[in-house]
Amino acid sequence: MTARTLVTGASGQLGTGVIEHLLSSFKMPASALVAGSRDPGKLKDIEARGVETRKADFDDENSLEAAFKGIDRLLIISTDALDGAGTRLRQHKAAVSAAKAAGVTRLFYTSMPNPEDSLITFAPDHLGTEEAIKSSGLDYTIFRNGWYMENLFMALPQALASGQWYSSAGNGKIAHIARDDIARAIAGGLSAPAAENVIHTLTGPVAHTTEEIAALASNATGKPLSVVHLDDAQLAGGMAEAGVPAPFIPTFVSFDANTREGKISMVTGDAATLSGVEPTGLESFLKANSAVLSG
Numbered sequence: 349m350t351a352r353t354l355v356t357g358a359s360g361q362l363g364t365g366v367i368e369h370l371l372s373s374f375k376m377p378a379s380a381l382v383a384g385s386r387d388p389g390k391l392k393d394i395e396a397r398g399v400e401t402r403k404a405d406f407d408d409e410n411s412l413e414a415a416f417k418g419i420d421r422l423l424i425i426s427t428d429a430l431d432g433a434g435t436r437l438r439q440h441k442a443a444v445s446a447a448k449a450a451g452v453t454r455l456f457y458t459s460m461p462n463p464e465d466s467l468i469t470f471a472p473d474h475l476g477t478e479e480a481i482k483s484s485g486l487d488y489t490i491f492r493n494g495w496y497m498e499n500l501f502m503a504l505p506q507a508l509a510s511g512q513w514y515s516s517a518g519n520g521k522i523a524h525i526a527r528d529d530i531a532r533a534i535a536g537g538l539s540a541p542a543a544e545n546v547i548h549t550l551t552g553p554v555a556h557t558t559e560e561i562a563a564l565a566s567n568a569t570g571k572p573l574s575v576v577h578l579d580d581a582q583l584a585g586g587m588a589e590a591g592v593p594a595p596f597i598p599t600f601v602s603f604d605a606n607t608r609e610g611k612i613s614m615v616t617g618d619a620a621t622l623s624g625v626e627p628t629g630l631e632s633f634l635k636a637n638s639a640v641l642s643g
């Protein structure tokens with residue numbers, strides 16, 4: 349029987365991209381693929397291409413073993429439950445236990461860079477999930493996904509509109525990577541034979557400081573942009589004044605603190621190795637998205 353691969357979170361942005369690359373870039377037969385989502389009704393387009401769809405909701409622990417039945421390779425896409433109450437780690441642990449009970453042979457998981465030494469508030473979710481995967485005894489491939497270039501859409505349009513970008517990241521660097529390059533790399537990893545347990549850290553080709561990103565964004569849009577360097581407390585205060593909901597502020601500030609402390613400055617070639625394609629550089633990404641950035 350053909351080995352089957354299930355992708356959870358198949359209706360999300362990354363899940364959609366992984367499935368597209370599995371089918372189009374890596375020519376995985378539709379019959380070898382299963383798409384899982386909390387709401388399979390959102391997967392009609394994928395189903396129409398011959399891919400089986402299943403309900404896979406990590407909050408519905410009892411249903412997961414059936415959801416993963418007959419699956420050899422399982423990609424667990426990390427969820428977006430960032431309530432600070434341990435929900436996400438509980439969800440991921442439920443998925444790992446169900447995978448083991450269902451007889452999955454290799455687990456794949458979307459983690460974050462450097463979770464064992466990170467200032468990001470939600471790093472323990474990823475570290476705890478990696479530990480659960482390792483303790484399960486199943487073979488594993490972990491993708492430590494770098495920060496999406498698309499994350500810049502949250503801060504840059506407003507910053508470009510005002511000409512000022514408030515940051516406590518100092519001179520710390522990040523090698524952002526386009527979500528689609530991550531999706532392609534993960535699809536490459538899911539398509540390739542794997543004998544060993546492995547951790548890939550997926551980054552863009554160059555790490556930039558906030559000042560450098562501001563200069564590239566300014567160049568892409570023709571709008572002036574200067575970085576206003578703050579400390580963490582000043583940044584948190586400014587966010588509160590701007591109306592950012594209080595529960596989100598520590599997480600947003602932790603992104604800058606983590607960058608400032610050099611904990612996400614790594615650049616690897618893992619994305620290109622897995623996908624066979626060089627990931628997009630930030631300059632071209634910002635130029636291609638100048639209309640979105642300009643608001």
Ligand SMILES: NC(=O)c1ccc[n+]([C@@H]2O[C@H](COP(=O)([O-])OP(=O)(O)OC[C@H]3O[C@@H](n4cnc5c(N)ncnc54)[C@H](OP(=O)(O)O)[C@@H]3O)[C@@H](O)[C@H]2O)c1
Binds near residue numbers: 357426427429458495
């Ligand atoms: N590296 C970065 O910069 C970055 C940025 C944002 C997010 N992330 C992480 O990467 C993940 C994928 O990113 P994305 O861009 O695809 O985000 P997204 O479009 O917001 O997708 C959220 C994902 O969470 C899944 N999910 C939520 N609750 C679930 C549950 N109870 N059981 C199973 N799956 C559940 C959704 O699956 P269904 O709706 O199909 O069930 C969907 O795939 C995010 O969930 C987050 O953990 C990383």
